[in-house]
Amino acid sequence: MNCETFRDSALDWLEGSLGDAAGFRAHRAACPACAALLAGFEDTERVLRGARVPAAPPELWSRVAAAIARPARPRWIPFAAAAAILLALAGLVAAGRPPRPELPVTIVDAGPALGAFVPRYEPADAALALGD
Amino acid sequence: MPTSADRLTEPFRGARVSESQERVEGGTDDAERVRRHLAGDPGAFRELYEKYREKVFASAYRILGEEHAAADLAQEVFVKIHAELRRFKFESKFSTWLFRVAVNHALNRASETSRHARIEERLARDGRGGPGDPAARPERDERVQRAILGLSPKLRAIVGLRYLEGLSYGEIAEVLELSLGTVKSRLFLAHETLRDLLKDVDG
Numbered sequence: 001m002n003c004e005t006f007r008d009s010a011l012d013w014l015e016g017s018l019g020d021a022a023g024f025r026a027h028r029a030a031c032p033a034c035a036a037l038l039a040g041f042e043d044t045e046r047v048l049r050g051a052r053v054p055a056a057p058p059e060l061w062s063r064v065a066a067a068i069a070r071p072a073r074p075r076w077i078p079f080a081a082a083a084a085i086l087l088a089l090a091g092l093v094a095a096g097r098p099p100r101p102e103l104p105v106t107i108v109d110a111g112p113a114l115g116a117f118v119p120r121y122e123p124a125d126a127a128l129a130l131g132d
Numbered sequence: 133m134p135t136s137a138d139r140l141t142e143p144f145r146g147a148r149v150s151e152s153q154e155r156v157e158g159g160t161d162d163a164e165r166v167r168r169h170l171a172g173d174p175g176a177f178r179e180l181y182e183k184y185r186e187k188v189f190a191s192a193y194r195i196l197g198e199e200h201a202a203a204d205l206a207q208e209v210f211v212k213i214h215a216e217l218r219r220f221k222f223e224s225k226f227s228t229w230l231f232r233v234a235v236n237h238a239l240n241r242a243s244e245t246s247r248h249a250r251i252e253e254r255l256a257r258d259g260r261g262g263p264g265d266p267a268a269r270p271e272r273d274e275r276v277q278r279a280i281l282g283l284s285p286k287l288r289a290i291v292g293l294r295y296l297e298g299l300s301y302g303e304i305a306e307v308l309e310l311s312l313g314t315v316k317s318r319l320f321l322a323h324e325t326l327r328d329l330l331k332d333v334d335g
Contacts, residue, residue, distance in 0.1 A: 011316050011323075015301060040327040047330045048295040051276035056189035057203050061181060064210045068177075 001027040006034045013038070014045055162226035169217055177217070181210055184227070187297055188234045194292035195238040197281045205241055209234045224306070231297065231307045235289045242285035272333060279329035287322040290315060 001009070001023040012018040028035045162183075168176035188209050192202035212233060220229060280288050293299045293307060305315045 007320075011301070011319055017300075040331070041323045044323055044327045044330055045295070047276060047333050048291065048326070051295075052270070052273050053190045053193050053277075053296065054199055056185045056206060057199070060185060060189070060203055060206060061178075063203075063207045064181065064214075067207060067211045068214045 003027075003031060003034055006031070007037065010038055010041055014041060163222055166217060166220055166222075166226055177214055180213075180226070184230055185210075188230065190296045191231065191234050191289070191292045192238045194277075194280055194296060195235070195242055195285055195288045197277060201241065205234075205237055209237055212237075228303065228306050231293065231299075232309070235293070235307065239285050239289060242288075275333055276330065279326055282329060283322055283325060287318055287325075290318050291322050291326075294319060 001020065006024065006027045009018050009020070009024055013021070013024055018024055028038060162180065165176045165180050169180070185206065189202055189206045192205040192209075193199060196202050196205065209230075213230060216233075220226065280291055283291065289308065290304060293304045294301075299307065301312060301315050301319070304310075305312045308315070310318075
């Protein structure tokens with residue numbers, strides 16, 4: 001075992017799951033740096049295992065019980081609410097759309113039919129006749 | 133009403149007790165309790181709560197570092213577990229599922245609260261920490277907690293699962309849905325950081 005494999009094996013050693021324990025011990029005895037690393041890890045582990053944490057507050061169960069006693073909101077309610085909101089918005093948009101402005105209707109005399117615009121020429125002899 | 137210091141004098145219900153308890157009761161009892169709950173036994177969920185309340189609270193406390201936040205989170209976790217119990221598949225241990233829910237909730241909360249870190253720092257300076265006032269705790273335990281809070285939330289989660297809950301590396305990998313190698317490398321990193329921070333703390 002070398003320093004690298006020793007480091008890789010250190011956590012397994014701490015867990016008690018290391019297969020090559022003899023090789024690990026031999027390297028620890030021969031390498032002060034790795035021995036110091038492991039000693040530091042073992043000290044840290046001892047401190048962490050011995051550290052206490054506060055206990056859960058005694059009223060925690062009453063809080064949990066009150067919360068789970070509340071009638072559960074059916075899962076479809078949020079979807080139904082979202083759908084209702086969308087419908088309402090759509091209705092508002094439709095209702096709020098400004099009406100098309102009513103253009104003033106002007107009745108335009110379209111005049112005579114197209115055929116009426118065909119110029120009519122008086123016969124030349126007739127015009128001459130007017131100059132009489 | 134008991135204070136934090138009073139409650140610290142209660143028997144510690146962390147890793148050492150829980151490991152022996154787990155060995156005695158095993159995971160099959162949990163599955164049986166889940167089945168009883170699903171069959172309508174009103175006491176079954178309370179039994180699961182009593183068995184795991186300290187573990188869930190302690191894990192939350194290790195990650196969040198504050199008792200009120202840990203209690204709120206523990207409440208949320210048990211309410212969620214109660215609501216989702218019908219979906220529990222008996223393929224894994226109940227405790228694995230419970231820890232996964234708890235740790236994921238706590239990591240999400242830690243991520244949210246990190247945004248409010250400045251407010252928390254100000255409150256701490258003003259001495260308005262509430263019943264979770266660190267000054268009420270033994271200095272040694274407080275130093276350990278401060279050192280752990282120096283780690284990233286993900287490393288805190290692994291440290292808590294290992295040294296509070298007493299899970300093996302393989303069980304931690306299952307709870308956090310990580311590879312065994314990732315769990316070990318993160319724990320190694322946590323050890324390297326904590327070794328310096330805790331070197332003069334008596335074990």
